[in-house]
Amino acid sequence: MDKVIEVKNLTKTYGKKATAFTALKDINLSIYEGESVAIVGKSGSGKSTLMHILALLDKPTKGEVLIDGVNATKLKNRDLNKLRNERFGFVFQQFFMNANDSVLENVLLPLKIAKLSRGKRKKQAMEALKIVELEQKAKNKATNLSGGQKQRVCIARAIVNNPKIIFADEPTGNLDSATGDKITDLLFGLNKEQGVTLIIVTHDEDLAKLCNRIIRISDGKIISDQTVRKDSQKKASNRRESEAARVKKANERK
Numbered sequence: 001m002d003k004v005i006e007v008k009n010l011t012k013t014y015g016k017k018a019t020a021f022t023a024l025k026d027i028n029l030s031i032y033e034g035e036s037v038a039i040v041g042k043s044g045s046g047k048s049t050l051m052h053i054l055a056l057l058d059k060p061t062k063g064e065v066l067i068d069g070v071n072a073t074k075l076k077n078r079d080l081n082k083l084r085n086e087r088f089g090f091v092f093q094q095f096f097m098n099a100n101d102s103v104l105e106n107v108l109l110p111l112k113i114a115k116l117s118r119g120k121r122k123k124q125a126m127e128a129l130k131i132v133e134l135e136q137k138a139k140n141k142a143t144n145l146s147g148g149q150k151q152r153v154c155i156a157r158a159i160v161n162n163p164k165i166i167f168a169d170e171p172t173g174n175l176d177s178a179t180g181d182k183i184t185d186l187l188f189g190l191n192k193e194q195g196v197t198l199i200i201v202t203h204d205e206d207l208a209k210l211c212n213r214i215i216r217i218s219d220g221k222i223i224s225d226q227t228v229r230k231d232s233q234k235k236a237s238n239r240r241e242s243e244a245a246r247v248k249k250a251n252e253r254k
């Protein structure tokens with residue numbers, strides 16, 4: 001398998017002098033094409049910081065990030081933006097959104113940046129909206145959607161340019177279990193069917209166990225990096241299904 005991301009001796013320090021805080025300490029890590037990786041750990045342990053650096057949204061204080069073998073820490077901003085736009089998809093809540101633009105405009109933004117023609121942009125964006133079942137909201141203002149719908153728009157935008165890697169920070173946080181399940185199915189469907197590499201930050205142990213690898217972080221260090229056994233993956237998946245069936249039954253009784 002190809003290495004898609006490699007991180008060497010990564011350190012991230014925020015602030016200077018008396019207020020300096022080292023959020024990541026000498027991290028070494030390789031992620032391979034087609035993996036699904038969960039990053040877990042307590043609040044403040046450094047998960048989002050690590051994710052932002054892997055996704056080239058932030059720079060390390062020390063160390064290197066290689067994307068497909070290319071040292072991204074040496075790239076110019078323009079090349080960095082291009083690489084990110086072509087290969088990555090983001091599902092980050094704080095990334096949200098141009099509130100006053102339509103749902104469609106929000107979803108086609110990566111294609112606009114990639115300079116696709118107007119017709120192609122619209123076609124691809126509508127396809128992505130269809131996948132998240134929001135094509136009928138295409139013309140609505142983004143700000144007028146519900147929380148779960150906004151999250152699904154983020155997913156549509158994340159997948160619209162057929163990325164190789166999807167980064168998701170708490171993709172199911174703040175969602176009801178049915179909507180959360182839908183988003184989980186979507187992400188893992190892309191992983192299994194199209195070989196998209198998934199990197200997911202989550203507090204949800206069951207979601208983490210659906211991944212084939214779990215990286216645990218504590219105080220800015222990796223404390224474990226385990227492959228999830230197929231049978232625990234299956235158990236987590238079964239638990240989800242029986243929970244979904246329970247919720248469905250409860251709703252039918254109402």
Ligand SMILES: Nc1ncnc2c1ncn2[C@@H]1O[C@H](COP(=O)(O)OP(=O)(O)OP(=O)(O)O)[C@@H](O)[C@H]1O
Pocket residue numbers: 014015021023041042043044045046047048049050
């Ligand atoms: N811009 C910043 N300036 C200073 N400190 C920061 C900054 N961003 C994050 N930190 C600190 O770095 C540490 C790691 O933050 P990070 O956001 O990576 O945590 P996290 O594991 O994602 O937590 P959560 O689960 O709460 O989202 C925290 O102690 C945080 O306060």
Ligand SMILES: [Mg+2]
Pocket residue numbers: 047048049
């Ligand atoms: Mg975080």
